[in-house]
Amino acid sequence: MKAAVIYQKGELPQYVDFDEPVAQNDHEILVRVKAVAIKHFDKGTTAGTHYSSDAPKAAGRVIGGDGVCILEDGTRVYGIGVNGMLAEKAIIEKRRMVKLPDGLSDTTAAALANAVIGSAMALRFKAAIQPGDVVLINGATGFTGMVAVQIAKYYGAAKVIATGRNVQALQNLLALGADEIIEIKPDNAAFLLQVKQQHQEKPIDVIIDYLWGTTAELLLSSLMGKGAFTNKVRFVSVGSMSGDLIQLSAANLRSVDLQLTGSGLGSWSKEQVGWLFTEILPQMFQLAADGKLKIETIDVKLADISSLWGLEVKDGKRLVVTI
Numbered sequence: 001m002k003a004a005v006i007y008q009k010g011e012l013p014q015y016v017d018f019d020e021p022v023a024q025n026d027h028e029i030l031v032r033v034k035a036v037a038i039k040h041f042d043k044g045t046t047a048g049t050h051y052s053s054d055a056p057k058a059a060g061r062v063i064g065g066d067g068v069c070i071l072e073d074g075t076r077v078y079g080i081g082v083n084g085m086l087a088e089k090a091i092i093e094k095r096r097m098v099k100l101p102d103g104l105s106d107t108t109a110a111a112l113a114n115a116v117i118g119s120a121m122a123l124r125f126k127a128a129i130q131p132g133d134v135v136l137i138n139g140a141t142g143f144t145g146m147v148a149v150q151i152a153k154y155y156g157a158a159k160v161i162a163t164g165r166n167v168q169a170l171q172n173l174l175a176l177g178a179d180e181i182i183e184i185k186p187d188n189a190a191f192l193l194q195v196k197q198q199h200q201e202k203p204i205d206v207i208i209d210y211l212w213g214t215t216a217e218l219l220l221s222s223l224m225g226k227g228a229f230t231n232k233v234r235f236v237s238v239g240s241m242s243g244d245l246i247q248l249s250a251a252n253l254r255s256v257d258l259q260l261t262g263s264g265l266g267s268w269s270k271e272q273v274g275w276l277f278t279e280i281l282p283q284m285f286q287l288a289a290d291g292k293l294k295i296e297t298i299d300v301k302l303a304d305i306s307s308l309w310g311l312e313v314k315d316g317k318r319l320v321v322t323i
Contacts, residue, residue, distance in 0.1 A: 003087030004305040004321075005060040006046050012306045013046065013063050013086070021062075021083055021091045028082055028091050029071070035110035036067035036085045037297075038309075038319040040239070062087050064321075066113055068106045069097075076100045078113050078281065086302065088323055098281045104289040107297045111318040112147070115295070116284045117276065118238055119148035119208065122263035123155055124280070125272050127206040127234040131156030134202050136195075137178075138219060139210030139241060141169035143295070146176060146316045148208055150293055151284070153177035157206075161198055163191075163215070169316050176294065188218055195222040203231035213242030220248060225255040232257040238264065 003018040023030055046063050062084025069079050069092060077099050079085075079092030100109050123129045135157040137148050141164030152160050162178040164170050170181040182194045198204065199222060209216050216237070223233055235258060253260075261267075268276075287293040296317045300308050305321065313319050 001088040002302060003062045003084070004064065004302060006063050007060045009046070012309050014060075015303050015305050016060075018060070018062060018087060020089050021087075023091055024082075027094055029094055031069035031071055031077075031079060031090055031092055033085055033087060033090050033323050034068045034070060034076070035106040035323065036064045036321050037111040037114060038064075038321060039114050040241075041065065041114065043309075062090070066110075068100065068110045076106075078109050078285070086305065086321060086323075088302075096277055098277055098285065101286050101289040104285055107299050107320040107322065108288055108295060109285060111143070111295055111297045111320050112284065112288055112293070113281060115144040115147035115318075116151070116281060118144040118210075118263075119151050120280050120284065121268060121272065121276065122208050122236045122238050123148065123152055123206070125268060126236045126261050126263040127208065129155045129157065129206055132158045133205040134159045134161070135206040135208065136161040136163065136198070136204050136219070137208050137210075138163050138215055139239065140164050140173055140178065141166040141316055142210055142239075142241070143313075143316050143318045144239070145210050146173065147293070147295065148210075149173055149177050152206075152208075154287070154293075159202060161204070163195075166315065172316070184215055188214065191215070192218045192222055195219060199223065204233055205231065207233060207235045209235065209237050210239035211242040212237055212240040212244065212246060214246075215242060217246045217248070220246075220252055220258075223256045223258065224252050227255070230256045232259065234259045235261070237262040 001020050004013040005016050006013050064086035066080045067085040077097045079097035082091040135152045137145050139145050140162035149160050159179045161180045162173045163182045165184045297320045298317050299320050302321050302323045
């Protein structure tokens with residue numbers, strides 16, 4: 001079969017002939033792959049920079065962690081790969097697949113799943129979002145951030161504040177459910193002032209952060225109290241596009257009722273992951289099929305994987321490989 005294979009960390013994936021995978025137990029199943037999204041997670045694990053990445057073996061490793069597949073009986077599903085998904089065939093776990101609704105394209109389903117994992121899991125389980133909450137999405141102009149804005153509204157947020165550097169993408173978010181937008185500029189003081197004004201107008205309850213780095217420092221600083229009672233804020237770190245480290249003063253932590261946590265592999269319980277496959281993903285796939293959850297993709301072919309691996313995808317879109 002044809003596959004996208006990496007032989008050493010940091011190298012470009014190669015479009016090559018590769019041995020067809022074999023299911024190792026009754027919990028695994030061989031599927032025919034239709035579409036796989038290329039995400040920051042995939043590039044991070046391939047480069048060895050993501051905390052969950054392992055070194056590829058000498059014989060090579062098929063890349064890609066999840067995608068849309070066809071079962072032997074023709075059923076179309078989204079599934080999590082056991083060994084790699086960017087290939088004509090792959091092995092997935094039976095307990096980690098979701099039947100896809102009619103009316104939902106392969107590319108949309110492939111692109112949407114990881115964004116749902118990166119937003120709904122944070123909102124629902126880590127932030128414990130409640131109807132009426134004020135939610136700030138930091139880095140909302142990225143693909144997952146755009147999905148997070150829409151899901152926050154679906155979960156009942158009374159107000160969604162979106163931050164980002166791409167001015168046009170920020171404007172587009174107003175049509176997707178954002179109530180307020182804040183441009184991230186080199187002028188940190190201006191950004192800090194705008195966040196403080198929003199917080200004073202109506203206290204922020206939840207922050208979903210995809211950037212970390214300087215903007216996370218500014219957001220935490222904006223919440224700092226003066227010794228009076230403060231509104232509880234649930235700050236959830238999901239990504240670190242602006243850097244892996246921040247400086248946070250102890251006084252900042254002590255002066256505000258703050259819950260600081262993260263959402264990612266290793267942070268969820270088995271029960272929560274179970275709900276992801278039985279409830280959350282099916283629900284979000286249906287919303288997308290009904291046109292109530294909107295995303296944009298750039299569709300490419302598996303044979304072009306080497307030349308497209310480094311393609312910069314802008315304006316909140318996602319690269320999807322069709323097979």
